Amino acid sequence: MTEPAATIPELNERLTHARFRSAMPPIHRASTVYLENVDELAARDWRTAAVSAYGRDGTPTTQELENALAELEGARHVHLTPSGLAAFSLACLAFLKAGARIALPSNMYGTGSQSVVTLMARFGVQTCIYEPTLPSSWAQTIPDGTTLVWIEAPGSITMEVPDIEALVRHARSIGALTGIDNTYSAGIHLRPFDLGIDVSLQALTKLQSGGSDVVMGSLSTADDAIHARLLEAHHFLGLCVSPDDAYLILRGLQTLKVRYEHSSRSAQRVADWFHGRKGVHQVMYPPMAESPSSDLWRAYFTAAAGLFSVALHDSVEAETTKIFVNGLKQFRIGYSWGGTSSIVMPYSANHPSVQRLRRLGAPVSSIVRFWVGLDDVPLLLDDLWQAWDAAFATCMSPSTASSGADCQSGSAIGTPSTRA
Numbered sequence: 001m002t003e004p005a006a007t008i009p010e011l012n013e014r015l016t017h018a019r020f021r022s023a024m025p026p027i028h029r030a031s032t033v034y035l036e037n038v039d040e041l042a043a044r045d046w047r048t049a050a051v052s053a054y055g056r057d058g059t060p061t062t063q064e065l066e067n068a069l070a071e072l073e074g075a076r077h078v079h080l081t082p083s084g085l086a087a088f089s090l091a092c093l094a095f096l097k098a099g100a101r102i103a104l105p106s107n108m109y110g111t112g113s114q115s116v117v118t119l120m121a122r123f124g125v126q127t128c129i130y131e132p133t134l135p136s137s138w139a140q141t142i143p144d145g146t147t148l149v150w151i152e153a154p155g156s157i158t159m160e161v162p163d164i165e166a167l168v169r170h171a172r173s174i175g176a177l178t179g180i181d182n183t184y185s186a187g188i189h190l191r192p193f194d195l196g197i198d199v200s201l202q203a204l205t206k207l208q209s210g211g212s213d214v215v216m217g218s219l220s221t222a223d224d225a226i227h228a229r230l231l232e233a234h235h236f237l238g239l240c241v242s243p244d245d246a247y248l249i250l251r252g253l254q255t256l257k258v259r260y261e262h263s264s265r266s267a268q269r270v271a272d273w274f275h276g277r278k279g280v281h282q283v284m285y286p287p288m289a290e291s292p293s294s295d296l297w298r299a300y301f302t303a304a305a306g307l308f309s310v311a312l313h314d315s316v317e318a319e320t321t322k323i324f325v326n327g328l329k330q331f332r333i334g335y336s337w338g339g340t341s342s343i344v345m346p347y348s349a350n351h352p353s354v355q356r357l358r359r360l361g362a363p364v365s366s367i368v369r370f371w372v373g374l375d376d377v378p379l380l381l382d383d384l385w386q387a388w389d390a391a392f393a394t395c396m397s398p399s400t401a402s403s404g405a406d407c408q409s410g411s412a413i414g415t416p417s418t419r420a
């Protein structure tokens, strides 16, 4: 007589007991999760259940990722979201209501601040903007009655780091919560909860993924009461992530530290290439003394990511910047940093980050941001030489020279390989 076919739960049971020791955990996909009996059903509460009874509330795979992220960052609870931006929306919706105020730093990731001043404003949330580099202004720009003070360290384009402890002290003195965008440190080179921060956001899309092929975010906390607020908002917003994507992030975590270190070392050499170059107003690379708030970065962070920006002097024309960026071959134009390939992103004179620097008195015409991935540094330096020389040579051609443009030619023109 043939055995009756095993049911899926029976197969699951068998697999669990098969002692198959794969290095990586299995991927659990689920919407339906079976409950044992009516008593178990009656006793369940999604707020306290250790194991979810519905795929949207998590699976063993997403839970595994939450645990791994919590351990790395020193959090007690982690909530996964479909993107880094969704993690920010979760923080806003968990803590803010009509009439509440959120304080945003002027150097914040742009889509995040836009989401508050457009979407959250529709629900009556008020915004104030503070300057992270001017602590003496905070008493005025982050007033009493603020509910949430948001921090981004370093700012993702202009790289300033505020005095985080002073900001947390000020927030506490006015009864506000603090949240930090900790994407830059990947949760391994800044310990937000040791600094008294309440919630920490990470765009796992960037460094944790490392493969430029997943979009995901997380919001973590070390505080049980804050966790309860986040859990409720997370549940009722219906936020969840695919277990397959969670698996990819888990895989990325295996190599996170070495990738971080490798990029960091390479970025130092690439950033050095710009240091002191004619046409460059400032290299915004936190370990460099010339970078804004480099001393504060040193006080709080244990390593630099492979991310930095170059502020071009306002005598460098927009066309020169465009030719330079278009001329790069190893650095492709792209937004999402943190992957294995090096990328570049130009920000022109009308971008809020450039306008902000100009308001603060910096003679800057544009910013070019670089992510240095795992490419060979000599190739990257050769690429910079050829694109830079081509841009400045074009700029100094008779047509532009006759217009009086001073393109601040940064180097003699020649073969790149002789200079790397």
Ligand SMILES: Cc1ncc(COP(=O)(O)O)c(C=O)c1O
Pocket (backbone or CB within 6 Å): 083, 084, 085, 086, 109, 156, 181, 183, 184, 203, 204, 205, 215, 216, 217, 335, 336
């Ligand atoms: C610093 C920072 N925070 C948050 C985000 C948003 O992440 P995501 O693209 O996953 O929504 C980004 C994305 O560019 C970012 O650079």
